[in-house]
Amino acid sequence: MRNNNNHKEMLILQGEGVSDGVVFGNAFVYRAEQYVVKEEYFEPGHEDAFVQEWEDARQTAQVELDKVFSVLDNVSGEGRAILDVHKSILFDEEIEEMVETTIREDKVMPASAVSKVFDIFISIVGESSDPLIAERAADLRDVRDRLLRIMRGESSSVLSHLPENTILVADDLLPSDAAMLEKGKVAAVVNEVGSATAHLAILARGYRIPTVLSVPKATVLINNGENLIVDGHDGIVVVNPDEATGRAYGDKKRHFDKKTALENEYQDRKGLLRDGTTVRIGINIGDDREDPGYSSCDFVGLFRTEFLYMDSQQLPTEQQQFEVYRRVLELAGDKPVTLRTLDIGGDKQLPYMSLPEEMNPFLGKRALRLCFEEMDMFKTQLRAALRASVFGKLKIMFPMVASIDDVRHAKSVLKAVKKDLDDEGCPYDPLVPIGIMIEVPSIAFIADLVVTEVDFASIGTNDLCQYLCATDRDNAEIREYYQSFSPAMFRTLHSIVTAFNAAGKEISICGEMAADPLATKVLVGLGLRNLSMNSASTAKVKMELARFTLEEAEDVAGAIMSLKTQKDIIEYLKSL
């Protein structure tokens, strides 16, 4: 693929910059392969097996999509809307019926059946007189290609094995491809299609990978291995830069990197206010990878366990969970790890478990409520966690607690599990602290009562805000109603923190607010000393902490309490 011209001309391409940063690197050109599916038939008698193969592929595809969902958890609702469309296509009843008929009646192999049926709809939708609707043919192709890839038995992508400093140049990256980026070595992304609201853009920002979308013919104009500069701010891609251009972008890169470096200087420091007051910094993790940032934190404030359930085809066994929990505890060493029990249900489903369709999933059988129903599943997780507790400093936390009844119920299950372990002579740490997430208003308002029932609590500001404001945080259309800086939020936080501090019990915060430097001063002023966030945010929050004293923070928190609207509060905080 290498260009044989000795003299390579510089070429400047303009696209849409959707994720900031300047990167120098080498191109890796990636075209979504156009698999030609041959029309293949089978001998009668194998219908059930082949229909099953198609069913299985759909289940696997759903698990993949859910994984992307979980990656997007901290990013935004926009990407999820697109994935909702993909899921709707995946489980479309017309497609289902036609594929099944094609397999059963025409004896067509499942992959060719999928290809045939999808192609019918791709051409119908693609020919729509409305360009916006015609664009949706891309979503159909995406789902088709995912299914075909799964049916070929391929799960890992070439994208996870790239050399360092690769700039990925693609024609049309799939969400499943994009979800691989974080684990790979991709320094920047250039894509022929897409815009700032595309799922790809949202993921790229989440991973902090400089990205330029909507660069037509990029995979034709750029050759493998060529030198590139990507400017994710202005949407520029320079191919084979000459010396002067290289220098100019070198300056730009230094400027951008300096800003980042300033933050990074704080990476390995402790969280300290200007007057020396300590604020403990925690990280939120969602898998058992080797280093999510343990060295730059004091504790793991939230260990999400959903990945164990979403990455597999059936419920994870006790032993599988035990090994993962043990590994995380050992990696974290002497730092406490707060394991949150399964938070599934609502919008997050498990393909191998049929849950009733609900009108209001977020107000439905979610998390702890589901666990109480699926007692075996709940007990298995608690057993695995307790058995792992001897390998580190484990804490167990229950999500979606809405009343003291819930707390007592969960604790009684834990007690029963402990008794079983005692009877079997299985070792565990009997002093594992037990806590709750405070994310439902009905428990937030009785913080002073619940405090006597638990060892600690952590405030989940995302769900708390969504329930407090009666606003779906993933619905972009009503974003203005999701007011995480509203007076109601800060008053609620204030009463929770005051109750826990008065009782001498640990209180922390693990929602998105903990990662927002604009909120840091208020949180500290309200009395919080434990902030847990995604590890990408710890440096900037530590830098913010170093700017003020406790007295200043308390004054700001006091001043907030008399402000009447979110707008007033944000304006005031920005003016400081």
Next chain:
Amino acid sequence: MICRMTEIVNPSGLHGRPAAQLVEAAKRYQSKLTIRNVTEHGEPVNAKSIVRILGLSASKGKTVELCAHGEDEIQAIEDLITLIDSGFGEI
């Protein structure tokens, strides 16, 4: 069986997200539900299928007809028409 017509009012028409929302809503009902693009003299298609709805090309200003047949047909038509008329939160 009951049928009702209405006009698509949301700016982007029955494209991805509104189509997915309509399917999700339609699936809550037992009734058989169909929708057709009256303006373009289209055939009725399954309203519980996103690929069929996308194939309608029901952009803003087009008139569609919804038909429901089954025990909960009245409620189904009522709710789906309300959803379409609400503009799927886009307006």
